[in-house]
Structures are given as structure tokens and as C-alpha cells.
Amino acid sequence: MPTMYSSAFASPKIVQHLNLRSNEKPLFDPSKSAPPTSFFGSTHEFCLSKTTTLSSQHRRSAVVAAAEAVKLRKSNSSASPSNLLITKEEGLELYEDMVLGRVFEDMCAQMYYRGKMFGFVHLYNGQEAVSTGFIKLLKKEDSVVSTYRDHVHALSKGVPARSVMSELFGKATGCCRGQGGSMHMFDKEHNLLGGFAFIGEGIPVATGAAFTSKYRREVLNENCDDVTVAFFGDGTCNNGQFYECLNMAALWKLPIIFVVENNLWAIGMSHLRATSDPVIWKKGPAFGMPGVHVDGMDVLKVREVAKEAIGRARRGEGPTLVECETYRFRGHSLADPDELRDPGEKAHYSSRDPIIALKKYLTENNLASEADLKAIEKKIDEVVEEAVEFADGSPTPPRSQLLENVFADPKGFGIGPDGKYRCEDPKFTEGTAQV
Amino acid sequence: MLRILRRKSLPVSMTVREALNSALDEEMAADPTVFLMGEEVGEYQGAYKISKGLLDKYGPRRVVDTPITEAGFTGLGCGAAYYGLKPIVEFMTFNFSMQAIDHIINSAAKTYYMSGGQISVPIVFRGPNGAAAGVGAQHSQASYWQEFPFVITFPSYATQCYAAWYGSCPGVKVLSPYSSEDARGLLKAAIRDPDPVVFLENELLYGESFPVSEAALDANFCLPVGKANIEREGQDVTITAFSKMVGYALKAADILEKEGINAEVINLRSIRPLDRATINNSVRKTNRLVTVEEGFPQHGVCAEISASVNEDSFDYLDAPIERITGADVPMPYAVNLEKMALPQVEDIVRAAKRACYGYVPK
Numbered sequence: 001m002p003t004m005y006s007s008a009f010a011s012p013k014i015v016q017h018l019n020l021r022s023n024e025k026p027l028f029d030p031s032k033s034a035p036p037t038s039f040f041g042s043t044h045e046f047c048l049s050k051t052t053t054l055s056s057q058h059r060r061s062a063v064v065a066a067a068e069a070v071k072l073r074k075s076n077s078s079a080s081p082s083n084l085l086i087t088k089e090e091g092l093e094l095y096e097d098m099v100l101g102r103v104f105e106d107m108c109a110q111m112y113y114r115g116k117m118f119g120f121v122h123l124y125n126g127q128e129a130v131s132t133g134f135i136k137l138l139k140k141e142d143s144v145v146s147t148y149r150d151h152v153h154a155l156s157k158g159v160p161a162r163s164v165m166s167e168l169f170g171k172a173t174g175c176c177r178g179q180g181g182s183m184h185m186f187d188k189e190h191n192l193l194g195g196f197a198f199i200g201e202g203i204p205v206a207t208g209a210a211f212t213s214k215y216r217r218e219v220l221n222e223n224c225d226d227v228t229v230a231f232f233g234d235g236t237c238n239n240g241q242f243y244e245c246l247n248m249a250a251l252w253k254l255p256i257i258f259v260v261e262n263n264l265w266a267i268g269m270s271h272l273r274a275t276s277d278p279v280i281w282k283k284g285p286a287f288g289m290p291g292v293h294v295d296g297m298d299v300l301k302v303r304e305v306a307k308e309a310i311g312r313a314r315r316g317e318g319p320t321l322v323e324c325e326t327y328r329f330r331g332h333s334l335a336d337p338d339e340l341r342d343p344g345e346k347a348h349y350s351s352r353d354p355i356i357a358l359k360k361y362l363t364e365n366n367l368a369s370e371a372d373l374k375a376i377e378k379k380i381d382e383v384v385e386e387a388v389e390f391a392d393g394s395p396t397p398p399r400s401q402l403l404e405n406v407f408a409d410p411k412g413f414g415i416g417p418d419g420k421y422r423c424e425d426p427k428f429t430e431g432t433a434q435v
Numbered sequence: 436m437l438r439i440l441r442r443k444s445l446p447v448s449m450t451v452r453e454a455l456n457s458a459l460d461e462e463m464a465a466d467p468t469v470f471l472m473g474e475e476v477g478e479y480q481g482a483y484k485i486s487k488g489l490l491d492k493y494g495p496r497r498v499v500d501t502p503i504t505e506a507g508f509t510g511l512g513c514g515a516a517y518y519g520l521k522p523i524v525e526f527m528t529f530n531f532s533m534q535a536i537d538h539i540i541n542s543a544a545k546t547y548y549m550s551g552g553q554i555s556v557p558i559v560f561r562g563p564n565g566a567a568a569g570v571g572a573q574h575s576q577a578s579y580w581q582e583f584p585f586v587i588t589f590p591s592y593a594t595q596c597y598a599a600w601y602g603s604c605p606g607v608k609v610l611s612p613y614s615s616e617d618a619r620g621l622l623k624a625a626i627r628d629p630d631p632v633v634f635l636e637n638e639l640l641y642g643e644s645f646p647v648s649e650a651a652l653d654a655n656f657c658l659p660v661g662k663a664n665i666e667r668e669g670q671d672v673t674i675t676a677f678s679k680m681v682g683y684a685l686k687a688a689d690i691l692e693k694e695g696i697n698a699e700v701i702n703l704r705s706i707r708p709l710d711r712a713t714i715n716n717s718v719r720k721t722n723r724l725v726t727v728e729e730g731f732p733q734h735g736v737c738a739e740i741s742a743s744v745n746e747d748s749f750d751y752l753d754a755p756i757e758r759i760t761g762a763d764v765p766m767p768y769a770v771n772l773e774k775m776a777l778p779q780v781e782d783i784v785r786a787a788k789r790a791c792y793g794y795v796p797k
Contacts, residue, residue, distance in 0.1 A: 143518065177551030186550035193517050193554070194546075198537060204507050205542055208514020208522075215520060219496050220467055244507025251502070405548045406605050408555035408629035412708045414608075414660030415627040422659050 085300050088367045094299055095362065095373060097136060098128040098355050099380045101152035104161060105330075107384050108151065108168060112334045116392070117168050120197075121182045124152040126297075126329035129354035130261050131156045133302025133324075134229055137310055143191040143228045145206035148183035149261075149328075150195045153231060158190045165387040171394035178397045179405065199232065199266075200239035203258070206230035207245040210256035210319075227255040227313040235266030237280050246287040246321065253318035257309045258284075260323045261296065267332040268340045284321030296324030297352040300361065327352075446646040454615035454647070455485045455636065458622040459523070461654045463493055466521065469626055472499035472508060473525030473562075482527045483563065483641055509535035509560070513542040516558040521626060526562035529597045529635065536600075543631035544606030555629045561622070564611070564635035565596040565678065565729045566766060566777055594766050596730030598677065601633040602706040602739070608660055609706040611635040613681040614645040617704055620658030627657065635706075637678045663710035665717070669699030672723040672787050675714055675740055677703040680727045680778060687783035696791055706736055714740060715747045722753040723790040727783055732760040757786040 086094065105123040112121050124131070127149075135144060135156035146153040154164050159175055167174025168182055175187050185195035193209055196202040209228040216224040236242055237260060249256050260280050264271045272278050284291025290312075294305045302324060309320040327349035331338030362368040409415070411423035418425075449457075463469050470493075475482045477490040477500035490498040501508040505526070512522040526532045532539060543556045601609045608630055612618040618636070625632040650656060666681060667688055676684040681702045688698040699717055703710065718724050724744055726737035737758040744756060762776040 145514070175551070176549060176553070179551045180549040184549045186546070186554055188550070188553040193514065194550075196542075198541065201510065201537060201542060204510020204538065205514035205517065207507070208511035208516070209518045210514075211511055212515045212518040212520050215470065215496065215515070219470075241506045241510065244502070244504035245511070247502060248504065248507055248511060405552040407608070408547055408552075408557075409660075412608065412661050414624040415629075415657070416659070417653070417655040417657055419627075 091362050091367045096376050097132040101128040103380050103384050122149040122333045123330045127326045129299035130296045130324045133299045134306045141226045143193050143209045145193045145202040146231045150185045154185045157192050159187045161387040162390040165391040169391040172397040173394040199236040200241040203245045210254035225314045229257045231259050234262040234271040249319040250288040255313035256319045258321045263328045281323040289319045291321045293323045296326030297354050449615040449647050450644045451615050451618045452641040454618040458619045462626040469521045470497040471523045505534035509538040516556045521557045523559045529564040556631045557629045559625045559632045561634035563638035567594045567638045598706045599735045608632045611677045616647045616651045623657040661705045661708035663713040664702045666702045667700040669697040671697045673699045673717040673721045674725045675701045676727040683780050686780045711743050718748045719751045725757040725786045727759045754790045757790050
């Protein structure tokens with residue numbers, strides 16, 4: 001088994017199963033994937049059974065080598081600054097981003113129940129470590145493609161909170177002028193290429209953005225090393241488009257990172273009931289790319305893996321499949337009563353709240369004081385309040401906006417031989433191309 | 436690869452295949468962000484040889500042979516278009532586009548609107564549409580068979596006209612050429628267009644030769660989107676058609692001429708946006724309308740034209756609008772049944788005569 005993985009890497013630097021703080025017990029919970037025989041049983045049984053089957057499977061098929069940085073830190077458990085994974089600034093940045101995500105989503109829930117937000121709203125509570133861990137390592141030119149659970153991805157990528165909130169309220173000042181909504185967040189400036197309602201829909205689009213990056217470098221000879229990160233869930237990993245894109249990305253060595261936010265549930269369908277082989281990271285090597293598993297409730301571990309994967313993509317070594325084990329604290333959407341999930345499972349993951357974990361790390365390692373963190377929390381509260389006020393006070397889109405932006409071409413007549421829009425040519429009269 | 440038959444004073448003649456090939460070639464040469472992708476477009480020289488020679492000229496990075504993953508590569512094309520390139524996605528037939536229709540509609544057509552005008556999608560989806568070369572191959576196919584002995588044929592249920600499907604969706608432009616000049620001009624316009632364009636070609640027209648004007652040979656030649664062309668002027672009845680049916684309509688017009696009915700034939704060229712002005716003006720002149728298409732009747736292009744004329748030119752109509760469409764059945768295999776399932780010239784002639792009932796020549 002190990003040979004399978006070593007052949008998939010040029011230089012075996014990807015870490016699987018990081019255990020960064022040796023003084024703590026592993027945060028990966030082996031009870032996640034029970035052996036196949038209990039698949040047809042009730043989901044309750046899976047969550048509580050504390051078997052070590054999977055972890056031993058993992059160790060048997062463990063990856064060949066560990067990242068340099070991790071090797072060093074594994075042996076030290078103490079807090080001398082040079083051994084830590086992050087600096088104070090980085091730590092505070094991560095903390096702020098995660099708190100922003102959490103507070104924003106909580107505010108969304110409040111606004112929804114007050115009737116200010118409508119339609120489908122899918123909240124990201126609990127999964128902040130994945131978004132922050134990956135996106136905070138990206139440049140502005142790198143692109144992010146997400147699913148309907150995209151608010152926090154937008155925020156991490158730099159879209160202002162007030163823009164996102166306005167969009168959710170359906171106001172003209174939203175990032176998509178109120179025309180996209182919760183599930184269709186697009187921001188060209190920050191290269192957030194959507195917000196897709198259908199699962200799996202964003203993956204080919206992300207693959208296309210990565211293709212463009214490579215094309216720019218190789219055909220247009222531009223200095224382009226932009227990478228693309230595609231976020232999607234465990235349910236998507238059973239969709240054909242996912243496999244089609246793993247194939248093409250590996251075939252053409254595209255600079256893309258496929259990030260699976262495995263929160264075990266697709267609305268009410270447990271991942272274990274829906275998937276023949278629930279171990280998702282294994283599907284990467286099947287297509288010729290490294291597959292990595294990481295604890296998605298720990299932002300530092302996610303960040304380490306992200307650094308490797310993004311580095312690989314930037315250097316032109318090709319795609320990576322990263323499976324982040326995470327959990328959503330709320331239901332699938334605000335309309336989901338969330339009755340099928342076991343309270344014990346929920347409690348288990350609540351105790352592994354990524355924000356609390358980072359707070360603990362920062363204070364225990366003397367990177368930040370309680371006061372610093374409180375100040376950040378206060379600041380974020382203000383930012384989100386202000387975003388709500390801004391959104392509330394913004395105008396709804398005017399009637400004339402209904403018919404706008406269907407075509408980039410103003411009247412739909414296309415481009416003439418001189419390269420300008422035909423409708424701009426004064427000799428080109430008459431047209432019923434408008435609605 | 437541009438085989439032009441040139442004699443001193445006669446107009447230049449070109450097949451639709453050559454027209455498309457030259458258009459692709461010139462646009463790829465002019466703009467390095469344009470690239471072609473699809474199944475068999477590279478080494479196989481194109482399933483219908485439309486992209487012949489392009490791989491040698493532009494290399495595998497710009498003429499990309501894809502695996503058989505319509506949903507995947509169409510979405511990939513959309514992503515590339517979001518990020519600034521101009522992909523041309525070829526479907527081996529438009530029937531396969533159904534595997535990718537989610538991306539054509541949701542990722543391409545709707546994106547400019549959903550993103551509030553931020554992200555335009557300058558992508559072209561092209562390929563053969565409508566009934567393909569069945570056993571009952573037509574005259575124009577004879578040279579095709581000799582030149583390209585590897586013929587790709589598809590089962591009968593897999594041949595359908597998609598003009599109405601894509602034409603109903605806001606955000607996408609749908610073009611369908613008839614002649615070589617149409618093919619060249621519209622494809623160039625489509626590639627330059629900042630919006631998603633569905634370009635419906637016709638397999639049976641690929642081998643047909645048409646005269647082209649000098650202007651059409653220019654590298655910057657392109658036709659306007661959303662404008663129909665009056666192929667033949669007339670006074671008595673208007674016949675609208677697109678793609679292969681234009682040829683049938685012209686033949687029907689010749690037959691009608693002998694019987695004293697002077698038909699005006701409109702080549703729609705653009706299904707969306709539909710050139711309602713030209714159609715209505717023509718109907719106001721002739722007072723009678725026959726619309727022809729190859730696709731299924733219900734919710735078809737003809738239905739839309741009929742509704743439009745009804746709304747705008749009701750008072751000018753002297754007879755009910757006639758629709759000639761494909762039969763309301765999946766395409767059968769047997770030659771005789773296939774013939775009955777598609778509009779034929781006689782059907783158009785009969786419909787025009789029906790529309791001209793009680794007609795007194797001017």
C-alpha cells in the first residue's frame with residue numbers, strides 16, 4: 001500500500017495525519033468511518049462507536065514522509081517562538097477571520113428569523129478552520145470556487161462583510177447587486193468565482209480557472225502562477241463531475257487544490273450511507289494526485305497542509321485532493337430541522353470548536369493575551385453590526401435593473417468587424433434585440 | 436486548408452466546412468486567448484473535420500483533445516471564460532450537450548446576470564445540430580463519403596434540434612448558419628462576442644458548397660447577431676427558416692414561383708435574439724406566413740415566431756400562420772419513416788399554398 005502513495009508524489013512532502021502537538025491526544029476521531037458491514041444500519045450506531053479500525057487502517061497505509069517543518073515541531077511540545085507554526089500576527093489574523101465567519105453566520109441566522117433574509121441560506125458554523133486555513137494563504141489573484149455554503153469563503157477571500165450582507169438582503173449594494181443571493185456570491189475583484197447551487201457544479205468551473213492559469217503561463221507567456229481552490233462537500237464526492245475533474249486536473253497538471261469539507265452529512269444523508277468507500281482522500285491517488293486527510297477542526301493543521309498543497313500547485317506540480325474532516329454545527333440550511341443527527345455527535349464536535357481551539361493555542365503559547373482576543377471579538381461584532389445597518393439602509397434594486405446584465409453586449413447585436421459593439425455604430429439602425 | 440475554387444469572373448465558392456475551418460483559423464490567429472476544445476478536435480482533425488489542420492498550426496495547448504466528459508469539460512470551459520480566456524467548446528453533436536446543459540445554462544448563460552454584471556462569459560458552444568446523416572444520405576453527401584470514409588453516425592433517438600431548447604433561455608445567444616458566408620460571419624461574430632453563444636451547425640450542410648462574396652473572405656468579416664437575412668424577396672407569402680430548412684424553403688419558393696406564388700424566404704440566422712422586426716415587416720408586406728423548422732413542434736421556434744407575429748402584426752394577417760416542423764416523435768430509423776418525420780420541400784409548398792388560399796395575384 002505505501003508504494004501506491006510514494007509513486008504519486010514527486011517529492012514526498014505531503015503529510016497525512018499530522019499530529020502537531022504531541023502533548024495532546026490526536027484530534028482525528030477514528031469513529032468516523034465504521035467498517036462496511038454496518039452501512040445499512042442506523043447512523044446513530046456509527047457516531048458513537050469508538051472503534052479504532054480506521055485509525056489503524058490509516059497507520060497501515062500511512063504516507064511515506066512528513067513535511068520538514070512538522071518533523072521538527074513534533075519533537076518539541078514547548079512554546080519557544082521559533083518552534084511555533086505561526087507568528088503572533090498570523091495567529092491574530094486567523095483568529096479574526098474565523099471569528100468574523102462565526103459572528104457573521106450567527107447574524108445571518110438572526111436576520112433570517114427576523115425576515116430580513118430569505119430564500120435558501122446555508123451556514124458555515126463549525127467549518128471556519130477550513131476556510132481560514134486555506135484562503136488566508138492565497139493571493140488576491142488566486143481564485144476560490146465554492147458551493148451554496150459560500151458566505152464565509154467570500155469573507156475570507158476579502159469580500160467586505162457589508163457587501164455580502166447586502167447581497168443576502170437582496171439590496172442593490174450587494175456584491176452581485178442583489179441578483180445572485182446567498183448561493184451565488186461572485187466577486188471579480190477578489191476572484192471569488194461563485195457560489196454554485198448545484199453540488200459539483202463549481203468543480204469544473206474551478207478546473208477551468210486553473211486551466212486558464214496554466215494557459216496564461218504557457219501559451220500567452222504571462223507570469224502567472226495563480227492557483228485555484230475548489231471547496232465542496234462529502235456529498236459531491238459521489239458526483240460524476242468530481243471524478244471528471246480529478247481526471248482532467250491530474251492529466252493536465254492543473255494548479256488546483258480540491259478541498260473536500262467532509263462534514264459527514266449531506267442534508268440528512270449520512271456520508272456513510274451514501275458512499276461505497278467513504279474514505280475520500282484515497283480517491284486522489286486513484287487519479288494520480290496526492291490525497292491528504294487532515295483534521296478540519298484545527299486551523300493550524302489545515303494551514304500546514306494547505307501550504308504544501310498550494311506550494312505544489314504554484315510550482316506546477318499539479319493538483320492535490322485534501323479531505324478535511326469537519327462538522328457543521330447548524331443544520332444544512334436554515335430551513336433544515338436537523339433531526340437526524342445524533343446529539344452526542346454534535347456535542348462531540350462542539351467540544352472541538354476550531355475558534356476555541358485556536359484561542360487556547362494562542363494563549364497557552366503566549367502569542368496573544370485574552371485582552372487581544374477580546375478586542376478582536378469586539379471589533380468583529382462592530383463590523384458585523386455595521387454591515388447589517390448598511391444592508392438595512394441600502395436601497396432595493398430599481399425596476400430597471402430587472403432587464404440589465406442579461407448580456408454583456410448592450411443590445412445583443414454582437415461585435416462588428418472593427419472590434420466595437422455594432423450598436424455603437426450610428427449606421428447600424430433598427431433593432432429589436434432588447435427585451 | 437482553404438480550398439477556394441477561383442475562376443476569373445465567377446464568385447468564390449466555399450463549403451460550409453471550409454468556411455468554419457477558416458473562421459476558426461483566423462480567429463485563433465488573431466487572438467491568442469481563443470482556444471478550441473472538444474472530443475477528437477485535435478489529432479483526429481475533428482469528428483467532422485471542421486478543425487482540420489488546427490492542431491498542427493496551434494499546438495495541443497490551444498487545440499485540446501478532451502476525454503469523454505462533457506459535463507466536466509464544458510464546466511472547465513466556463514471557468515476558463517470567467518477567468519479571461521475565450522474557449523470554443525465543440526460538442527460532437529448537440530445531443531451530447533445535454534450532458535453539459537447544466538453548465539451551458541447555469542454556469543454560462545446565467546452568470547453575467549447573477550454576478551450583477553461582473554463576470555462575463557465569452558464562450559462559444561458549437562457543433563452539429565438536428566438530424567444527422569442517416570442511411571438516406573443526400574446528394575451533397577456523396578463527396579463527403581468519398582473524402583472522409585470514417586463517418587460518425589448516431590442512433591436515431593440521438594438526433595434532435597436544440598434551437599428551441601437554448602433559444603428559450605435568457606443570457607445565451609443562439610446562432611444557426613445556413614450558407615458558407617453565414618457560417619464564416621456568424622462564427623467569427625460568436626467568437627468575438629462577450630456573451631455565451633450556442634452555435635448550431637448542421638452536419639448535412641458541412642459538405643455543401645456556396646458562393647461567397649469578396650467581403651466575406653476578409654479576416655475581419657463578421658455578421659451581426661440578432662439580424663435575419665432575406666434570402667429571396669417576394670410579395671405573396673413569407674417563409675421563415677433556419678439552417679438546413681433554408682435550402683428547402685428556397686427550393687419550395689422556386690416551385691411556388693412556377694405556380695404564380697412569389698415567396699419571400701427569410702433565413703433567421705439568429706434564434707436568440709430573434710429578429711422580430713424583419714419577420715414582422717415581411718409579414719406586413721406579404722400578409723401570409725409559413726414558418727419552418729426541423730425540431731419538435733411543441734414549444735418550438737415556429738411557435739415563438741407565430742406568437743410574435745400574432746402579437747405584433749395580427750391585423751396584417753390574411754390567413755392563419757402555418758407551421759411546418761419535425762414530427763412529434765423521436766426520430767425513427769427506417770428511411771421512409773425518417774423522411775416522414777422531417778419537413779420536406781413538398782410540405783413547405785403545400786403549406787404555402789394553404790396560406791395563399793383565396794389569394795389573388797397582384
